[in-house]
Amino acid sequence: MPRVGTESFYRHALARYGDNAEGVHWRSADSQRVRFEVLRDLLPDDLSGIDLVDVGCGLGDLYQFLSARGEAPRRYIGLDAVQAMVERARVRTGCPILHCDVLSDPLPEADWYLASGTLALLTPDETRAFIERCLGHVSTGLVFNLLKGRHQSTTFNYQMPDVIEAWANEIGVAVRIVDGYLSGDFSAALTHRDG
Numbered sequence: 001m002p003r004v005g006t007e008s009f010y011r012h013a014l015a016r017y018g019d020n021a022e023g024v025h026w027r028s029a030d031s032q033r034v035r036f037e038v039l040r041d042l043l044p045d046d047l048s049g050i051d052l053v054d055v056g057c058g059l060g061d062l063y064q065f066l067s068a069r070g071e072a073p074r075r076y077i078g079l080d081a082v083q084a085m086v087e088r089a090r091v092r093t094g095c096p097i098l099h100c101d102v103l104s105d106p107l108p109e110a111d112w113y114l115a116s117g118t119l120a121l122l123t124p125d126e127t128r129a130f131i132e133r134c135l136g137h138v139s140t141g142l143v144f145n146l147l148k149g150r151h152q153s154t155t156f157n158y159q160m161p162d163v164i165e166a167w168a169n170e171i172g173v174a175v176r177i178v179d180g181y182l183s184g185d186f187s188a189a190l191t192h193r194d195g
Contacts, residue, residue: 031182035116035145036065038181042143042189043112051075051110055102055134056118060089077108102130107137115144122157128167131190135173141191148179148186164188 057078078097149158168175
């Protein structure tokens with residue numbers, strides 16, 4: 001179980017800030033864009049031939065970011081655990097958006113999964129389970145970001161890159177870490193060695 005109720009955490013932010021980056025708990029639209037750019041760079045150069053699942057898609061901002069750059073994937077599916085986000089993302093993207101708990105619900109198959117901010121409320125054990133479940137539904141890989149630190153927060157999930165590298169080695173997948181683009185944040189790409 002996440003440390004805080006995901007539904008209420010995001011529903012209150014949406015009510016307070018509206019349909020924008022702050023409404024999905026990003027510090028700003030700029031920090032959201034920087035994270036999207038880093039995650040985009042961890043994906044293949046050409047997205048036009050891939051199926052991409054955006055886990056914790058929120059309002060569908062990643063899809064809009066990619067589309068504005070002329071880089072929409074062949075097929076985009078959003079997943080979110082918050083019904084209000086699902087409804088808004090369907091309208092904003094015109095894509096399939098599923099109401100889904102990634103830790104327990106059936107998941108779609110895809111080439112890549114991407115998670116931006118999705119792991120922020122999970123425990124370390126849930127984070128590892130999330131990574132393993134997503135990797136079980138992709139032909140190639142998973143890219144995600146995490147808050148960086150060794151803090152023991154009662155709300156947020158902090159991890160260190162070396163922990164993710166160790167998990168990747170245990171699972172048997174290749175790992176690439178990108179760090180230093182924002183204070184307190186890092187991104188990772190975990191890929192099947194035959195992918």
